[in-house]
Amino acid sequence: MNVRLFRPSVGEEELANIRAAFERSWIGLGPNVGEFETRWSEFIGCRSSIGLNSATAALHLALALFNFPEGKKVLVPALTFVSSATAALYNRLEPVFVDCNPETLGLDLDDLERKYSDDCVAIVPVHLAGHPVEMDRLMDFARAKGLKVVEDCAHTAGGAYKGRKLGTWGDIGCFSFEEKKCMTTGDGGMLCSDDEELVHPARAMRWIGIDKDTWKRNAAYTDATLNARHWYYEVALLGYKYNMNDLAAGIGLAQLQKLPTFNEQRLSAIKRYLDGMSELRHITPLLPYDLSGESTYHVFGARCEQRDELMVFLKERGIATGLHYMPLTLHPLFSPWVSDVPQAMDVYDRIMTLPLFSAITNDEVDYVISALREFDANM
Numbered sequence: 541m542n543v544r545l546f547r548p549s550v551g552e553e554e555l556a557n558i559r560a561a562f563e564r565s566w567i568g569l570g571p572n573v574g575e576f577e578t579r580w581s582e583f584i585g586c587r588s589s590i591g592l593n594s595a596t597a598a599l600h601l602a603l604a605l606f607n608f609p610e611g612k613k614v615l616v617p618a619l620t621f622v623s624s625a626t627a628a629l630y631n632r633l634e635p636v637f638v639d640c641n642p643e644t645l646g647l648d649l650d651d652l653e654r655k656y657s658d659d660c661v662a663i664v665p666v667h668l669a670g671h672p673v674e675m676d677r678l679m680d681f682a683r684a685k686g687l688k689v690v691e692d693c694a695h696t697a698g699g700a701y702k703g704r705k706l707g708t709w710g711d712i713g714c715f716s717f718e719e720k721k722c723m724t725t726g727d728g729g730m731l732c733s734d735d736e737e738l739v740h741p742a743r744a745m746r747w748i749g750i751d752k753d754t755w756k757r758n759a760a761y762t763d764a765t766l767n768a769r770h771w772y773y774e775v776a777l778l779g780y781k782y783n784m785n786d787l788a789a790g791i792g793l794a795q796l797q798k799l800p801t802f803n804e805q806r807l808s809a810i811k812r813y814l815d816g817m818s819e820l821r822h823i824t825p826l827l828p829y830d831l832s833g834e835s836t837y838h839v840f841g842a843r844c845e846q847r848d849e850l851m852v853f854l855k856e857r858g859i860a861t862g863l864h865y866m867p868l869t870l871h872p873l874f875s876p877w878v879s880d881v882p883q884a885m886d887v888y889d890r891i892m893t894l895p896l897f898s899a900i901t902n903d904e905v906d907y908v909i910s911a912l913r914e915f916d917a918n919m
């Protein structure tokens with residue numbers, strides 16, 4: 541048996557939406573994007589959502605919206621994907637790497653408070669694997685210090701913490717619809733906020749700085765008066781080509797309908813893993829997974845002292861594994877900003893990611909569990 545690490549679930553509903561966009565012959569930034577933004581805002585419970593081509597773009601624009609002075613500092617986790625920190629570099633800001641909580645692998649809030657200095661302007665908490673950062677305590681600290689908060693929600697879609705949706709605790713939430721995530725648009729991202737005025741410029745910034753998209757200009761084209769000036773646009777701010785397109789949004793509209801089911805399916809696979817692993821002596825679950833249904837997880841994983849040997853053992857049996865993540869302080873790009881992150885360095889040697897996706901079968905999960913049991917028994 542071969543078990544993939546991640547696998548998107550796409551089908552006829554997504555194809556029907558792509559076909560409709562083809563038939564309309566409008567496949568760039570258009571009505572599907574607007575519709576998906578509205579549905580996403582309803583789903584997350586926020587006032588404004590802006591469809592982009594990735595969460596990397598969303599994180600870049602989110603920090604850009606605050607116009608922080610060059611050289612200011614952004615508190616980011618050491619244990620995350622590079623995009624959480626490159627968002628600071630894109631904006632000529634400096635990342636300050638914060639250690640992880642050894643159990644949840646999210647931000648260690650004690651270290652966050654230690655690493656804070658007067659030059660800090662923002663925090664980028666990452667709900668790693670989908671497990672929530674303690675947002676109540678983090679927001680209290682951020683507000684007391686006047687820090688802006690951009691939640692990196694790339695690993696969660698619909699999860700909540702203390703009854704409030706992730707992505708709505710901070711000033712801005714950034715989601716990813718890359719192919720491996722909780723739901724996908726192929727590639728895609730969403731920037732969300734309750735502060736419509738704050739995020740409004742991101743509509744132009746995703747579209748090379750142009751204040752009207754071509755779909756709206758196309759609508760004005762039918763207004764046959766001298767004043768319609770359908771061709772007119774102004775560029776007042778530096779923009780990028782970061783927009784979502786109607787093919788991606790069409791996929792997203794279909795995926796959003798399925799997302800609650802996807803989230804339940806992944807959670808039930810996690811429960812099956814946890815049951816199957818409960819007797820193991822040397823291999824433990826990656827996280828204190830919350831099974832209440834409030835959290836939505838993207839990553840299931842394990843910890844093991846002989847992690848590298850276990851990965852090879854699983855590979856020989858056709859089971860894909862991964863590692864989320866090597867601490868960012870080990871990447872040459874971030875060498876000017878290295879800081880002490882002993883907990884992230886410590887867990888890095890032991891963590892690994894196991895197969896998890898919405899369509900994973902019980903047989904696949906049981907196959908992985910039996911391989912884990914065999915390895916554990918011989919350790």
Ligand SMILES: Cc1ncc(COP(=O)(O)O)c(C=O)c1O
Binds near residue numbers: 593596666
């Ligand atoms: C924590 C985190 N943030 C941001 C991103 C970037 O997402 P995207 O691929 O949509 O740019 C990822 C992607 O894996 C991620 O894992």
